Amino acid sequence: VQLVESGGGLVQPGGSLRLSCAASGFTFSSYIMSWYRQAPGKERELVARITRSGDSTNYADSVKGRFTISRDNTKNTVYLQMNSLKPEDTAEYYCSARRTIASMESWGPGTQVTVSS
Numbered sequence: 001v002q003l004v005e006s007g008g009g010l011v012q013p014g015g016s017l018r019l020s021c022a023a024s025g026f027t028f029s030s031y032i033m034s035w036y037r038q039a040p041g042k043e044r045e046l047v048a049r050i051t052r053s054g055d056s057t058n059y060a061d062s063v064k065g066r067f068t069i070s071r072d073n074t075k076n077t078v079y080l081q082m083n084s085l086k087p088e089d090t091a092e093y094y095c096s097a098r099r100t101i102a103s104m105e106s107w108g109p110g111t112q113v114t115v116s117s
Contacts, residue, residue, distance in 0.1 A: 001026045001106035003095045008111030011085055015115070019080040021095030021108060028076040029053075032098050034105070035069060035080045037091035037113075044094070048080060062088075085115045 007019040019035070029052055038044040048059045048069035057069050068081040078095060092112050096105040 001097055003097060003106060003108030005093060005095050005108045005111040008093060008113045010114045010116065012117050013086060013115055015085050016081070016083045017085065017113060019082065019093055019095075019111060019113075021078045021080075023076045023078070023095075023097060026097065028097075029073040030099065032101065033069075033071055033078040034096045034098075035078075036094045036096060037089075038094070038110075039088075039091040042091075047093070050078065082113070085113075087115045089113060090115050 002025045004022045005019060007017060009017065011017050032049065032052060034049040035047040036044050037047050046060060047063055048057060048067055050057045050069045050071050054071045059067060066084045071078040090113060092110040094110045095108040098105045
């Protein structure tokens with residue numbers, strides 16, 4: 001399993017970013033995909049998850065209504081559209097893949113998102 005995140009950067013409060021995670025080395029459409037984040041001094045937390053077909057998603061309460069997870073199984077890519085960004089969204093964002101809910105997750109190296117004026 002190989003996962004590579006991209007799209008992070010510095011953005012002002014209220015701005016938007018779109019993260020991408022390119023997957024390879026496994027049957028992408030057979031894996032549940034998620035985005036996590038970890039801020040300095042804090043534990044890694046689940047941001048959003050999407051089912052294999054993309055027909056169901058769930059979100060952390062802190063990002064509901066602002067973030068949207070999606071996937072393109074023809075491109076082996078999962079996305080995280082982040083709108084109305086807040087300083088508290090500043091973190092390293094990680095993509096993960098798991099075969100089933102009970103399986104161990106595989107991680108990408110992460111991409112940094114900084115929300116600051």
